[in-house]
Amino acid sequence: MIIDYLIKGLAKTRTGLVDRIEMLVSGYKKLDDSFFEELEEILIQADLGVQTSMDLVETLRIKTKESKIEVAHEAIAMLKKQIQQMLGDDNPSMNLQKDALTVILVVGVNGAGKTTSIAKMAYQLKEQGNKVILAAGDTFRAAATEQLEKWSQDIGVSLIKQKEGADPAAVAYDALQSAIAKKADVLIVDTAGRLHTKINLMEEIKKIKRVLERELPGAPHETLLVLDASTGQNAIEQAKLFNKATGITGIVLTKLDGSAKGGIVIPIADRLDIPVKWIGVGENKEDLKPFNPKDYTDTLFS
Amino acid sequence: MAIFSSLSEKIQHAFAGLKKKGTLGEDDVMKALKEVQIALLEADVNYKVVKSMMQDIKEKAIGKRVMESLSPAQQVIKIVNEELTSMMGKEQASIVLSPNPPTIIMLCGLQGAGKSTTCAKLANHFKKEHKKVMMAACDVYRPAAIKQLQVLGEALDIPVFFLGDSVSPVDIAKGAIEKAKKSAVDILLVDTAGRMHIDEQMMDELVQMKQEIKPHEILLVVDAMTGQDALHVAEHFNQGLDIDGLLLSKMDGDARGGAAISAKAVTGKPIKFLGTGEKIGDLEAFHPERMASRILGMGDVLTLIERAQEHFDEKKAKELEEKIRKSSFTLQDFLEQMENMKNMGSMEDMMNMIPGMAKQMKQQPIDEKRLGRNRAIIQSMTKIERENPPLIDASRRRRIARGSGTTVQQVNALLKQFGETQKMMKRIGQMGKGGKIPRIPGLFS
Numbered sequence: 215m216i217i218d219y220l221i222k223g224l225a226k227t228r229t230g231l232v233d234r235i236e237m238l239v240s241g242y243k244k245l246d247d248s249f250f251e252e253l254e255e256i257l258i259q260a261d262l263g264v265q266t267s268m269d270l271v272e273t274l275r276i277k278t279k280e281s282k283i284e285v286a287h288e289a290i291a292m293l294k295k296q297i298q299q300m301l302g303d304d305n306p307s308m309n310l311q312k313d314a315l316t317v318i319l320v321v322g323v324n325g326a327g328k329t330t331s332i333a334k335m336a337y338q339l340k341e342q343g344n345k346v347i348l349a350a351g352d353t354f355r356a357a358a359t360e361q362l363e364k365w366s367q368d369i370g371v372s373l374i375k376q377k378e379g380a381d382p383a384a385v386a387y388d389a390l391q392s393a394i395a396k397k398a399d400v401l402i403v404d405t406a407g408r409l410h411t412k413i414n415l416m417e418e419i420k421k422i423k424r425v426l427e428r429e430l431p432g433a434p435h436e437t438l439l440v441l442d443a444s445t446g447q448n449a450i451e452q453a454k455l456f457n458k459a460t461g462i463t464g465i466v467l468t469k470l471d472g473s474a475k476g477g478i479v480i481p482i483a484d485r486l487d488i489p490v491k492w493i494g495v496g497e498n499k500e501d502l503k504p505f506n507p508k509d510y511t512d513t514l515f516s
Numbered sequence: 517m518a519i520f521s522s523l524s525e526k527i528q529h530a531f532a533g534l535k536k537k538g539t540l541g542e543d544d545v546m547k548a549l550k551e552v553q554i555a556l557l558e559a560d561v562n563y564k565v566v567k568s569m570m571q572d573i574k575e576k577a578i579g580k581r582v583m584e585s586l587s588p589a590q591q592v593i594k595i596v597n598e599e600l601t602s603m604m605g606k607e608q609a610s611i612v613l614s615p616n617p618p619t620i621i622m623l624c625g626l627q628g629a630g631k632s633t634t635c636a637k638l639a640n641h642f643k644k645e646h647k648k649v650m651m652a653a654c655d656v657y658r659p660a661a662i663k664q665l666q667v668l669g670e671a672l673d674i675p676v677f678f679l680g681d682s683v684s685p686v687d688i689a690k691g692a693i694e695k696a697k698k699s700a701v702d703i704l705l706v707d708t709a710g711r712m713h714i715d716e717q718m719m720d721e722l723v724q725m726k727q728e729i730k731p732h733e734i735l736l737v738v739d740a741m742t743g744q745d746a747l748h749v750a751e752h753f754n755q756g757l758d759i760d761g762l763l764l765s766k767m768d769g770d771a772r773g774g775a776a777i778s779a780k781a782v783t784g785k786p787i788k789f790l791g792t793g794e795k796i797g798d799l800e801a802f803h804p805e806r807m808a809s810r811i812l813g814m815g816d817v818l819t820l821i822e823r824a825q826e827h828f829d830e831k832k833a834k835e836l837e838e839k840i841r842k843s844s845f846t847l848q849d850f851l852e853q854m855e856n857m858k859n860m861g862s863m864e865d866m867m868n869m870i871p872g873m874a875k876q877m878k879q880q881p882i883d884e885k886r887l888g889r890n891r892a893i894i895q896s897m898t899k900i901e902r903e904n905p906p907l908i909d910a911s912r913r914r915r916i917a918r919g920s921g922t923t924v925q926q927v928n929a930l931l932k933q934f935g936e937t938q939k940m941m942k943r944i945g946q947m948g949k950g951g952k953i954p955r956i957p958g959l960f961s
Contacts, residue, residue: 255563261743264557324766324794325628325739354794356632356667357660364659378667409769442628446560446743448771469627472712474745497627497657 245289250275253293260477260514263447266484270296294511300480301507306464306489309435315393316400317426317433320466321419321456322440324407327468329358331440331494332402333365334502335466340371344399349389350375351382351422354406362404369499372396382406382418383425390429403434410455423460438491440466443476453482464491467505471495475514540588545577548592552812559811561774562747565781573599593812600808603777608801609761609786614732618650618696618704622689622729624722624757625737626749627710630765632661634737634791635707636668637799643674647702652692653678654685654725655709665707672796675699685709685721689729706731713752723756734759735788738779740767746775747782754783765791768798772811845938847902851894889922893930896920905931 250271257267273296278289310316318335322328329352336346348366350373352358359375366373374389386403393401405422408415426433439462441449456462465483467476470493479490490505549570556566573596582591613619621638623631632655639649651669653676655661662678669676677692689706696704706729711718726734736759738746753759762779767790776787787802894902896919901908908916908931910924917924 258557259563259744261560261745264554323741323769325630327628355664356671357664360660360663361658368659409766411768411770442739442741444626444739444743444745444749445741446746446771446775447558448560448741448769449743451770469712472626472745473714473748474743478743 245278245284245286249286249289253290257477260475261446262477262480263450266481290515294515297480297514298507298511300484301511302483302489305504305506306491307504308491309463310400311432311435315398315430315433316435317390317393317430318400318402318436318438319405319423319426319434319460320402320438320440321405321460321462322407323409323442323452324355326407326440326442326445327466327494328352328407328440329361329365329404330497331438331466331468331492331502332362332404333369334494334499335492336366336371336400336402337369337499338502339400340369345397346371346400346402347389347393347396347398348373349385349401349403351385351389351404352406353378353380353382353385358404358406365499383421386422387425387429390426390433394430410452416455416459419456420459436463436491437461438464438466439488440468441476441479442474443467443469444472444474445476445478447478449478450482450485453486453488457486457488462486462488464489466490466492466494466502468494471501477514540577540580540582540591542578544588545574545592548589549574549577552592552596555813556774556777556811559772559774559813560741560743560746560778561811562744562778562781565747565778569599569603597805597808597812600777600811601804604780604802604804604807605786606804608803609788610801611733611761611788613647613703618693618701619733620693620704620706620729620731621733621735622706622708622725622731623735623737623763624708624753624759625710626712626739627658629710629737629739630791631655631710631737632664632668632707634763634765634789634799635665635705636672636674637791637796638789639669639674639703639705640672640796641799642703643672648700649674649703649705650692650696650699650701651676652689652704652706654688654692654706656681656683656685656688657709661707661709668796686725686728689725693729713749719752719756726757733761735761735763736779736783736785737763737765738775740764740773740775740790741769741771742775744778747778750779751782754785759783759785761786761788763787763789763791764802767791767800768793772813773807774811776807777811847894847897847905847934848899850934850937851891851902889920889926890930890933892920893917893922893927905934 253274254267254271257270258264262270270293274289274293277283277292281292283289283292308316308318320328320332332348336348340346348362348371350359350362352362353376356378359378363373363375374385374392376385376388382405389401389403392398403422403426405419406415408419410416423434423437437460439453439456441452445452453462453465465479465488467479467490470476482488483490490507490510493503493505493510495501495503552573553566553570556569557563561569576599577592577595580591580595582588611619611621623635623638625631635651639651642649651665651674653662653665655665662681666676666678677688677695679688679691683691685708692704692706695701706725708722708725709718711722713719734757736750736753736757738750742749750762762776762783762785764773764776764787767773780787787804787807790800790802792798792800893916896916897908901912901916913924913927913931916922917927920927
């Protein structure tokens with residue numbers, strides 16, 4: 215069960231949110247001001263952001279009053295539902311092509327965990343019986359290609375690479391041609407980490423996408439933004455600008471095995487309509503799990 | 517969501533009903549502090565830290581006389597800014613080198629914080645000070661992490677000590693020290709693997725390494741984009757290792773960097789350096805007052821001033837200032853100014869430092885390519901045209917477009933942009949006189 219992994223990850227620092235919610239449930243009989251204030255504080259500390267946290271709690275105030283809810287755990291159940299709605303009710307699935315090549319482009323800021331996430335994703339897709347090819351599109355960071363190469367050997371998938379400093383769009387082109395020729399099922403294109411504020415680098419990523427689109431209509435079928443769970447409010451700007459440049463179809467929320475909750479994905483999903491598709495919960499190749507809004511919300515509040 | 521890029525506007529608004537008053541009353545202060553609190557939380561300062569700060573600021577602000585030259589809003593911001601600055605350490609902290617070399621500096625942090633890049637930047641920093649530097653590759657976990665450090669070392673011509681990935685990190689570090697002693701190295705930088713602060717086994721490894729190699733300096737690398745969790749991360753690393761300082765990475769993005777306050781507050785350890793870009797030279801000393809302005813969303817005027825001073829010719833700047841005041845700013849000046857800007861760093865960097873500009877940037881990003889095009893257009897004009905733009909009629913525009921390899925529309929766009937700049941310059945010139953905007957020596961004053 216995914217939830218077990220999450221709990222295992224989160225359990226290490228359950229002193230945070232979870233215990234405080236438990237304290238809330240047992241400590242407050244009445245839904246008074248301090249109850250709602252405490253809830254707001256908990257949400258802010260999970261990185262949902264001030265505005266989202268205030269809006270959620272304000273809505274909860276009104277709704278609990280309307281439905282005459284007076285007990286803490288019922289109010290919290292209601293809050294969970296609100297958050298789930300923001301995240302989207304369904305399990306968002308990957309747009310995999312049947313009997314045709316699926317191209318996945320992976321983008322994000324430096325150090326978010328793109329390469330590791332790609333390796334994990336490749337492993338999973340391969341286990342499901344797909345022929346997977348990786349494109350070493352991070353030609354900027356020292357030894358990024360070697361990093362992906364080691365993973366590809368470990369997992370047993372092939373890797374298309376060029377020299378350090380090569381044009382990443384050329385790597386993507388090569389890899390796409392190779393994937394078509396070899397009749398691969400999935401091509402995953404890695405890219406160098408870049409801050410969303412660097413206009414030249416954002417242009418570069420647009421070019422990579424254009425090349426993929428041109429060579430294979432419909433590609434990339436998924437453009438995933440990798441987001442570190444410990445990121446604060448800046449993640450919204452990241453999502454906005456990467457989305458503007460490349461049209462993000464989903465988020466990979468990494469490093470959920472730490473004490474950060476990654477709550478920023480809630481306003482992102484809500485406002486930009488970008489679903490979380492995967493979560494990273496460790497350093498091994500098995501440690502990538504499909505995102506489930508309900509499980510995720512439960513771990514925030516159970 | 518409204519990211520409050522201008523806290524002062526918000527506070528101004530909170531004080532809207534307030535006319536000249538002698539002292540700050542409790543109600544006024546509370547109203548203003550509510551906005552400050554939101555701004556700090558939006559900047560990712562940890563909730564607990566914000567809460568305790570508010571208490572301090574409240575005590576300092578209530579009953580305070582509003583200074584003659586300030587509005588009540590400005591007075592509150594001044595107090596908040598001072599509080600933030602003092603929280604981040606009043607002065608710059610540097611790395612003290614050991615009298616018995618090598619000085620051992622150990623880097624630690626979460627995965628992806630930027631340790632290896634930072635390690636190379638620090639190595640480069642010390643090498644420039646004519647120190648003999650060596651790096652030790654102790655990240656045996658992440659695939660190709662050792663290789664990454666080797667590649668960086670090669671590019672900088674700095675030796676990297678490594679023993680592969682099947683030797684324990686502690687043994688690699690010990691080996692590196694021996695080697696450093698033999699080769700009379702001044703500074704040894706020890707790169708370690710990224711790890712979760714709650715991973716006890718991995719944290720123990722660092723504790724053991726500390727005991728074995730007794731580093732003179734342990735630096736925790738913290739990503740400037742970190743949210744509320746920065747507090748816990750810094751707390752855990754400091755509890756285990758008693759770190760000596762913090763280094764904030766990825767400061768070149770648009771994150772407000774509230775993590776800096778959280779990490780500083782919970783550890784009490786100084787922030788020593790900032791990572792400010794992808795290039796190896798992009799490492800800067802930390803300035804508390806600048807960070808305070810950034811977190812408050814008030815830009816980084818001081819850094820801009822410093823860069824402006826470095827790159828602007830004083831005399832030329834004086835001339836420019838004269839021209840601004842007299843509103844005789846020409847296309848020739850526009851071109852020179854663009855060239856100067858280029859020397860000062862990328863436009864994006866510059867704009868991020870100017871209060872209010874960061875927000876405008878979002879709507880209209882600066883396009884370096886367009887700058888190049890504009891340069892070509894101006895260079896295709898005659899001297900007379902540059903000094904007297906109204907002279908440029910349709911036929912001249914066509915000629916300029918041909919000469920610069922652009923289109924008439926692009927020439928038109930530039931002339932329009934210049935017209936607006938001229939207007940803005942005029943305004944700035946006037947404001948500068950009244951002393952209402954921050955004066956930027958070497959640029960506009």
